[in-house]
Amino acid sequence: MESTPGRLQARKSTSRYANSPSSSTTSSSKQFPEASVDNLSSPASSARSKPQCFYSPSLIPSSEKSKENVTVTVRFRPLSRREIRRGEEIAWYADGETILRNEETPSIAYAYDRVFGPTTTTRHVYDIAAQHVVSGAMEGVTGTIFAYGVTSSGKTHTMHGDQRSPGIIPLSVKDAFSIIQETPNHAFLLRVSYLEIYNEVVNDLLNPAGQNLRIREDTQGAFVEGIKEEVVLSPAHVLSLIAAGEEHRHVGSTNFNLLSSRSHTIFTLTIESSPCGENGEDGAVNFSQLNLVDLAGSESSKAETIGVRRKEGSYINKSLLTLGTVISKLTDGNASHIPYRDSKLTRLLQSSLSGHGRVSLICTVTPSSSNSEETHNTLKFAHRAKHIEIQAAQNKIVDEKSLIKKYQNEIRSLKEELEQLKGGILTVPQLKHSGGDDIVILKQKLEDGEVKLKSRLEQGEEVKEALLSRIQRLTKLILVSNKPSHASRFSHRPLRRGHSFGEEELAYLPHRRRDLSLDEENIKLYVSLDGNVETNKGALNEDKKIKKSGLLNWLKLRKRDNLSGALTSTSDKSSGAKSISPLSTPPPGNHNPPIESIHSHSLPTECTSAESLLEPKQDQQIDEDNSLSQETPLTSMKTIDQIDLLREQQKVLSGEVAVHLNTLKQLSDEAARDTRKEFLNVEITRLNDEIKRKNEQISLLESKITDSVTSSSHKIEEVEKSQSFYELEAQLNEKSFELEVKTTENLVIQEQLNQKINECEGLQETITSLKKLLSDAQREPQTQFAKTEETKEVLLRQAQAYEIEELKQKVTELTESREQLEARNRKLADDSSYAKGLASAAAVELTALSEEVAKLMNHNERLTAELAATPKHSPTPRKTTGPAKNGRNTKAKEQSPTQMELKRELASSREREMSYEAIISKKDKRETELQQRLDESKQREAYLENELANMWVMVAKLKKSQGAETEPSESSKESQRVDGWDLISCRSPRGL
Numbered sequence: 001m002e003s004t005p006g007r008l009q010a011r012k013s014t015s016r017y018a019n020s021p022s023s024s025t026t027s028s029s030k031q032f033p034e035a036s037v038d039n040l041s042s043p044a045s046s047a048r049s050k051p052q053c054f055y056s057p058s059l060i061p062s063s064e065k066s067k068e069n070v071t072v073t074v075r076f077r078p079l080s081r082r083e084i085r086r087g088e089e090i091a092w093y094a095d096g097e098t099i100l101r102n103e104e105t106p107s108i109a110y111a112y113d114r115v116f117g118p119t120t121t122t123r124h125v126y127d128i129a130a131q132h133v134v135s136g137a138m139e140g141v142t143g144t145i146f147a148y149g150v151t152s153s154g155k156t157h158t159m160h161g162d163q164r165s166p167g168i169i170p171l172s173v174k175d176a177f178s179i180i181q182e183t184p185n186h187a188f189l190l191r192v193s194y195l196e197i198y199n200e201v202v203n204d205l206l207n208p209a210g211q212n213l214r215i216r217e218d219t220q221g222a223f224v225e226g227i228k229e230e231v232v233l234s235p236a237h238v239l240s241l242i243a244a245g246e247e248h249r250h251v252g253s254t255n256f257n258l259l260s261s262r263s264h265t266i267f268t269l270t271i272e273s274s275p276c277g278e279n280g281e282d283g284a285v286n287f288s289q290l291n292l293v294d295l296a297g298s299e300s301s302k303a304e305t306i307g308v309r310r311k312e313g314s315y316i317n318k319s320l321l322t323l324g325t326v327i328s329k330l331t332d333g334n335a336s337h338i339p340y341r342d343s344k345l346t347r348l349l350q351s352s353l354s355g356h357g358r359v360s361l362i363c364t365v366t367p368s369s370s371n372s373e374e375t376h377n378t379l380k381f382a383h384r385a386k387h388i389e390i391q392a393a394q395n396k397i398v399d400e401k402s403l404i405k406k407y408q409n410e411i412r413s414l415k416e417e418l419e420q421l422k423g424g425i426l427t428v429p430q431l432k433h434s435g436g437d438d439i440v441i442l443k444q445k446l447e448d449g450e451v452k453l454k455s456r457l458e459q460g461e462e463v464k465e466a467l468l469s470r471i472q473r474l475t476k477l478i479l480v481s482n483k484p485s486h487a488s489r490f491s492h493r494p495l496r497r498g499h500s501f502g503e504e505e506l507a508y509l510p511h512r513r514r515d516l517s518l519d520e521e522n523i524k525l526y527v528s529l530d531g532n533v534e535t536n537k538g539a540l541n542e543d544k545k546i547k548k549s550g551l552l553n554w555l556k557l558r559k560r561d562n563l564s565g566a567l568t569s570t571s572d573k574s575s576g577a578k579s580i581s582p583l584s585t586p587p588p589g590n591h592n593p594p595i596e597s598i599h600s601h602s603l604p605t606e607c608t609s610a611e612s613l614l615e616p617k618q619d620q621q622i623d624e625d626n627s628l629s630q631e632t633p634l635t636s637m638k639t640i641d642q643i644d645l646l647r648e649q650q651k652v653l654s655g656e657v658a659v660h661l662n663t664l665k666q667l668s669d670e671a672a673r674d675t676r677k678e679f680l681n682v683e684i685t686r687l688n689d690e691i692k693r694k695n696e697q698i699s700l701l702e703s704k705i706t707d708s709v710t711s712s713s714h715k716i717e718e719v720e721k722s723q724s725f726y727e728l729e730a731q732l733n734e735k736s737f738e739l740e741v742k743t744t745e746n747l748v749i750q751e752q753l754n755q756k757i758n759e760c761e762g763l764q765e766t767i768t769s770l771k772k773l774l775s776d777a778q779r780e781p782q783t784q785f786a787k788t789e790e791t792k793e794v795l796l797r798q799a800q801a802y803e804i805e806e807l808k809q810k811v812t813e814l815t816e817s818r819e820q821l822e823a824r825n826r827k828l829a830d831d832s833s834y835a836k837g838l839a840s841a842a843a844v845e846l847t848a849l850s851e852e853v854a855k856l857m858n859h860n861e862r863l864t865a866e867l868a869a870t871p872k873h874s875p876t877p878r879k880t881t882g883p884a885k886n887g888r889n890t891k892a893k894e895q896s897p898t899q900m901e902l903k904r905e906l907a908s909s910r911e912r913e914m915s916y917e918a919i920i921s922k923k924d925k926r927e928t929e930l931q932q933r934l935d936e937s938k939q940r941e942a943y944l945e946n947e948l949a950n951m952w953v954m955v956a957k958l959k960k961s962q963g964a965e966t967e968p969s970e971s972s973k974e975s976q977r978v979d980g981w982d983l984i985s986c987r988s989p990r991g992l
C-alpha cells in the first residue's frame, strides 16, 4: 500500500529531507515490480518507560522539547567484484527513496527515513542522515550517529571513508568547524576522545597506555574513567588524532572482509559554546556531545572463523544482540527493565539511546542474495530502532562545570594582570604646577621617575612576555568566527556548507580501501594461512602504509610538539571526572593553518576578530585553500606571536612617548614663563632627543611588523610554490619512518642475537666445566678407585649395620621367647611339685591302707583259723535238728554277724584298696606326664640357650670382624658406641 511511505514521509524527521537531492537509485537498470507494502513499519511509537536521564540537575534542560524519532536510513553498497563473478543475484533493492523491497517476495518491504542506493555518495548520506545531528550538537543537543550492519556491508566505508570519499566522521568534523566559522559572537571549545570496545574491553585509542578502562557512572551518566580528551583546534588536528587512533584499532581479515573491524569504536566530540562579544560572556554555556560510532559487523555462521577471530566474532555478536534487545525493549511499552548493562556498548550508548539526544542509525546492507538473510535481520533491527522515540533538548551547563568558562575567566584575569603591569610601568609622577623653588625637586623627581620607569620596564618585560604567551595559548583553544556578527549562521544558515578538504586533512584519511570483499586470489591467500583466516600481514601492512602518509605528518607534528616543548599535556581534573588535556593541544600554530581563519588574535576581547593583526590574509578560510593548508604551521604561528610581541612593544613605547610629550609640554610651559631657567631648556632638549629616539624605535618596530607580515605572506607564497618539496619531504619522512622501523627491527634482532650469544657463552662454559671434570676424572683414576673402595666400604658397613640390626631384632625376639619359656617352666615346676605333694600324700595314705589291709588280712587269717577249728566241737549245721539244731543255729546265729561284718569289711577294704591303687596309678601316670613335659621344656630351654649362645657368638664374630676393618676409623667406633653394642657387652646374659 502506498499509504505507509506517505505516513513515513509525513513524519517530522522524514519531511525535512523531502526536498533534498537524492542520488538514491535502485541497483543497475533493473525494473522492479510494483509491490504492496502492507507490512511496512509504522513509526508510531507506543509509550515506553522513561529511560535514565543523561544530564545532571546542574544542567538546565531547555524548555523547548520536541518529540521525534531516531533517524533510520539504509545504505546499499554495490555488489563486489567477487559477488559479481560468482553470479550472485540481487536479493533486496531500493524501491524509491524510502522503501526497500525483497526481490523474491516483493510483499516483504520496509520503509525508512531514507534508503540510499549503491551509487549514493557518502556526502549525500551525510546531508540526509548526519548533518542535522551535527548541527544540533553544535547548538547544544547531544547527538549520536552509528553505522550498523553485517561484516563487509560498508560501515567503515560510511563512517570513516577514504581520501576519495570521506566518511561521516571527517565530514562531521569539517562541518563542526565550518559551523563555528559561521557562528559569530559565539566561542566554542571542542575536545575529542576516541575509544574502542574490543572483546568487551574498553581501550583508549588516543592513548595506547589506556587499556582496559573502567566504565563508571555519575550523575551525568556512564563515562569511561581515565580516557584521554584532547582539546582540538582544527579539522586537520582532529583527523590527525583519529588517524593515530585508527593505528591502534583492532582490525583483522575474515573471509568476508580483508580489513574487518574487530572492535566497536566511539569517537566523541565534546562541544562547549557560549555567547561572546559585548554582553555575551555572562550567558550560559551550551554543552553537548557528538558520538560517532562505527560498530563491528555482526557475523553469521557462514563466517567459518576459528581461533581469535571466532572469539572476537562471538563478542561482537553478543554485544550487537544486546543492542538489539535494548532497542526492542526501548520500543516496548511494557518493558520494565532495559538491559543496558549487559554489554559495554549499550552501557556507553545508554545516554544516547535513552532519548535525550538526536540519534541517527545508518544501516549498511549488501544487496547480494548470499547475504539475504543477514540483510533481512539488519532491516528488522532498523525497523525496531525506528520506533525509539526521543525528546532532544538543548543542554546548558553551569559555569563551574564548563571548561570554556574556565579558560575565558583565566584569560580575563591574565589580561587584567597584564594591564596592571603595563599601568604600573607607565605610571610616572604627575607634574603639578609648582613655583620656581620647586624646580630642583621637580627635576629630581623626574630623574627618579625615569630610572624607576626603566628598571620596571626591564623587569616587567619578561613577565609580560609570559603572560602574553599564556593568553595567546588559551585564546587559541577557544574557537571563534572571524566573520562579521551579522553573518550569523542561525539567521542566514546556508543550505549547504562546503566540505572540501585540504591536502593536509586528506592526508589523514586512508587511501581508497580495497574494493569490497576478498577476491578469489585474496581468499586463496588467506586460506593458505592457518587454513582459514589468519591476518594477512602483507595486506594489512599495505593498508597501514597507505595510512602512513597521514600518520607520518601527525607524528612529525607530534615530534615538533615535543621539540618545541612549549606545552605539555596536563589533565584538567577540575573540569570533570574525565581526564582532559586542554593544553596538550599543539603549540601555537601547530598543524592548524585552518584554525587561523577562525581564531581571533586580538588581545582585548577574544571574540573580536576585527582587530586581527594579520587581516586580511588570515581572514581567509584557509581550510578551503589547499595551498595554505600546506604552510609550515609552526613558522606561521611564530611569526604571529612575534608580531603580537612587536605590537605590544610598540604600544609600550608609544605610551612612554606620550608621557615624555606630556612632561615636555609642562616643561616648555615652565620655560616660557621663566626664560632664566636654563636647565629647563637642557631638560627639554634631552626629552626631545628621547622622544625622537623612541619614535625611531617605534618606526623600527613598525617596519619590523611590516616585514614580518610581508615575510609571512611571502612564506605562504613560497609554500604554494614548494608543494613538490613537501611531497618529497613526505616521501623522505616515509622513508625515514621505514628506516626507523627497520632500525627498531634491527635493534630487536640485535638484542635477540645478543641473547643467543649469551646463551652460547653459557653453554660453552658448561661444556668447559664438563670437559674439566672429565679430564680430572681421567687424571686421577686412583682417587677414583679409592673413592670406589670407600663407596664399597660404606655399602658394606651399611649392610653389616643392617645385619646387626636384624640380629638385634632376633635376639630381642629370642629373649622374649626365652622369658616365655621360663615362665612356662616355672609353671610346670609348680605343677610338678604340686603333683609330687599329691603323690606323697597318696603314698602316705597307701601305706596306711596297706597297714590296714595287712591288719585285716591278719585278722582274716585268724578268723579263718578260728573257723577251721570250730567244726571239731560242734555238729554240722545239716545234721543238727531240733534243739541241737536250735543249739547249732543259735551258735551260728551268734558267729555269723561277726563273719558277715568281717566279710563286708574285707570287701570294702578291698574296694578301697583298689580305688587307692587306681588313684596311685593315675598319679603315677600324671607324674610321668609332668616329668616328661618338664624334660621337654628343659630340653627346649637348653636348645634355645644353645641357639642364643650361637647367636652371641655370631654377633661377637661380626663385631670383631667389623672392628678389625674399621679399627682406624674412630667414627665407626663411635657408631658402635652409639649403637650401644660394645663388643665386651656382647655376651649372653647367661655368660654364653
Ligand SMILES: Nc1ncnc2c1ncn2[C@@H]1O[C@H](COP(=O)(O)OP(=O)(O)OP(=O)(O)O)[C@@H](O)[C@H]1O
Pocket: 076, 077, 078, 118, 149, 150, 151, 152, 153, 154, 155, 156, 157, 158, 257, 259, 260, 261, 262, 295, 296, 297, 298, 364, 513, 514, 515, 516, 517
Ligand atoms: N557504498 C559503497 N560504495 C563502494 N564501496 C563500498 C561501499 N560500501 C562498502 N564498500 C567497500 O566494501 C568493502 C567493505 O566495506 P567496509 O570495510 O566498510 O565494511 P564493514 O561493514 O565496515 O566491515 P566490517 O564490519 O568487517 O569491518 C570495502 O572495500 C569498501 O570500500
